[in-house]
Amino acid sequence: MRNWLRKNPQVRTIRVAASDLNGQARGKRVPARFADKVLDGGTRFPLSVLNLDIWGEDIDDSPLVFEAGDADGLLWPTDRGFVPMPWLEAPSALLPLWMFRETGEPYEGDPRHALNTxxxxxxxxxxxxxxxxxxxxxxxxxxxxxxxxxxxxxxxxxxxxxxxxxxxxxxxxxxxxxxxxxxxxxxxxxxxxxxxxxxxxxxxxxxxxxxxxxxxxxxxxxxxxxxxxxxxxxxxxxxxxxxxxxxxxxxxxxxxxxxxxxxxxxxxxxxxxxxxxxxxxxxxxxxxxxxxxxxxxxxxxxxxxxxxxxxxxxxxxxxxxxxxxxxxxxxxxxxxxxxxxxxxxxxxxxxxxxxxxxxxxxxxxxxxxxxxxxxxxxxxxxxxxxxxxxxxxxxxxxxxxxxxxxxxxxxxxxxxxxxxxxxxxxxxxxxxxxxxxxxxxxxx
The missing domain is CATH 3.30.590.10 (Glutamine synthetase/guanido kinase, catalytic domain)
Incomplete structure (x- = not known):
């Protein structure tokens, strides 16, 4: 994955994202020079982020939000690696992720893990x-x-x-x-x-x-x-x-x-x-x-x-x-x-x-x-x-x-x-x- 960025020095920003239950990409924008942080240590989103409604709002009374303190999951890159984003003006890349619990176990609410199972x-x-x-x-x-x-x-x-x-x-x-x-x-x-x-x-x-x-x-x-x-x-x-x-x-x-x-x-x-x-x-x-x-x-x-x-x-x-x-x-x-x-x-x-x-x-x-x-x-x-x-x-x-x-x-x-x-x-x-x-x- 690092080789891809080295071969594409024009890419200055990346998006790190996972699919929520509606298939919406949820994630972050990261300067490409800090990509190693994601590759080496993953990144964190609240578990609830994969369980938003179509407007991107929290689910009322979801046990993932206030009841659990809106705890984080740990997201790691999938084996897809970086892909370019040709629809954007500036050269950019997307790094697809999937979510895990702190224990390293897959997060059961992640749709990609559901298919993997x-x-x-x-x-x-x-x-x-x-x-x-x-x-x-x-x-x-x-x-x-x-x-x-x-x-x-x-x-x-x-x-x-x-x-x-x-x-x-x-x-x-x-x-x-x-x-x-x-x-x-x-x-x-x-x-x-x-x-x-x-x-x-x-x-x-x-x-x-x-x-x-x-x-x-x-x-x-x-x-x-x-x-x-x-x-x-x-x-x-x-x-x-x-x-x-x-x-x-x-x-x-x-x-x-x-x-x-x-x-x-x-x-x-x-x-x-x-x-x-x-x-x-x-x-x-x-x-x-x-x-x-x-x-x-x-x-x-x-x-x-x-x-x-x-x-x-x-x-x-x-x-x-x-x-x-x-x-x-x-x-x-x-x-x-x-x-x-x-x-x-x-x-x-x-x-x-x-x-x-x-x-x-x-x-x-x-x-x-x-x-x-x-x-x-x-x-x-x-x-x-x-x-x-x-x-x-x-x-x-x-x-x-x-x-x-x-x-x-x-x-x-x-x-x-x-x-x-x-x-x-x-x-x-x-x-x-x-x-x-x-x-x-x-x-x-």
Whole structure:
């Protein structure tokens, strides 16, 4: 890590930051010449900093605050090391952190540790998840109270329509996407294909598959930060908000995963299209945990505007082969690439918690030898299926009272997240729709 700074003497300031439960980067700005202090001794934040609400406020009556004297945790760099921050004017670097207790034990309320715990359980069985994420986002002109598509930098015109797979639309924002790819390369984020999507000014970028789930979540977390920051340098906003426009599709974060054994073989591949019994166990686990984990896939009030029928977001708890109307899709293609696509999460999620919930539920299904129902065919919206929670309070209650979530997450994280969301529900109810959009547009 020190070598990186020596090779980049132009970097004069660094940010040291960790993800809170909402996926917000919480941390400090440090002159680069004092970076050794962080590398050698870590840095300290209150434990409560990873448990703030979406406004960045303490959680009322949290045992982490006054009851515990707002005690510190100790944060150490992750193995990611320094990454440049190309969206800032001055050359700067970000050092991702995660939180530990004074004893050296991981802090159970840290979302990155939650994912690491799930990955360790796979490793104990000789298994390695391989993960890829597809992240959808909107480019938005938010200079007035009415959100709209940014004017094309090339023509000055605004195309007020969704344009699926439009090369012309991508080329209209060529300078932004060229800078985005360059920035991803500088940050070692494996950015692959970009397409235009069904919403106004909506795009999707795929991140390449990775056999390190922690790194995949890091990539998604950093990518969201990058896209939002870089868009501002180009004179508009970028947002992963689930549903900024009521009449158009919202943004998702689809997660693909397979699992390798110790010999590097895909345990979901049986040489044919149907997949192995372990694939079906994993699917059953994801379906069985879906109701209770919807809060992690739809963590905000606006998230539930996306989860409505016939809007390119799944609402029925079901699976199928090569069918995008279901929650769990098994894509076609080479048997060696047999995998699960989990389609429920919105773009507004915390990638660490989302990936922990998906992989954790799949592992529970594998551990239990669970069997899924038969795959559905046709339009899942038209079928009589169990549904994901349709509103925020219902999802919070399902997560809080679940018997499955404690098999994936530590009690402290469950408690902290429930308290956070109950506080946000209380204060969101006091805001106007425009005020809600304003807070979500820049944060999620």
């Amino acid at each position: 799930v990955v360790k359980r796979y490793k104990a069985r000789g298994l390695t998840p391989v993960v890829a994420m597809e992240l959808e986002f909107f480019l938005i002109d938010d200079s007035t109270r009415n959100l709209q598509v940014p004017a094309s930098p090339r023509s000055g015109k605004r195309r007020k329509a969704g344009e699926i797979l439009s090369i012309r639309l991508i080329d209209q924002f060529d300078r932004f996407f060229t800078d985005l790819y360059d920035a991803c390369e500088a940050m070692d984020i494996p950015a692959d294909t970009v397409i235009s999507e069904a919403g106004l000014g909506q795009f999707e970028m795929n991140l390449m598959h990775c056999d390190d789930a922690l790194r995949a979540a890091d990539d998604a977390w950093l990518f969201k930060m990058l896209v939002k920051g870089l868009a501002r340098r180009h004179g508009f906003a970028a947002s992963f908000m689930a549903k900024p426009y009521p009449d158009y599709a919202g943004s998702g974060m689809h997660t693909h995963f397979s699992v390798l054994d110790e010999q590097g073989r895909n345990v979901f591949d049986n040489g044919g299209p149907e997949g192995t019994p372990m694939l079906h166990n994993a699917i059953a686990g994801c379906l069985n945990g879906m109701n209770d984990s919807t809060l992690l896939f739809a963590p905000h009030m606006n998230s539930y505007d996306r989860l409505v029928p016939d809007a390119h977001a799944p609402t029925g708890i079901a699976w199928a082969y090569e069918n995008r109307t279901v929650a769990i899709r098994v894509p076609s293609g080479s048997p060696a690439a047999r995998r699960v696509e989990h389609r429920v999460a919105g773009g507004d999620v915390n990638p660490y918690l989302t990936l922990a919930a998906i992989l954790g539920a799949a592992l529970v299904g594998i551990e239990d030898g669970a069997t899924p129902p038969a795959p559905v065919k046709g339009n899942a919206y038209a079928l009589d299926l169990p549904q994901v929670p349709a509103d925020w309070p219902t999802a919070v209650a399902a997560f809080e009272n679940s018997t499955v979530m404690p098999r994936i997450f530590h009690d402290e994280l469950i408690r902290n997240l429930v308290q956070t969301k109950k506080q946000e529900i209380h204060y969101m109810d006091e805001l106007t729709p425009n005020e809600r959009v304003e807070i979500y547009l820049d944060t999620v």
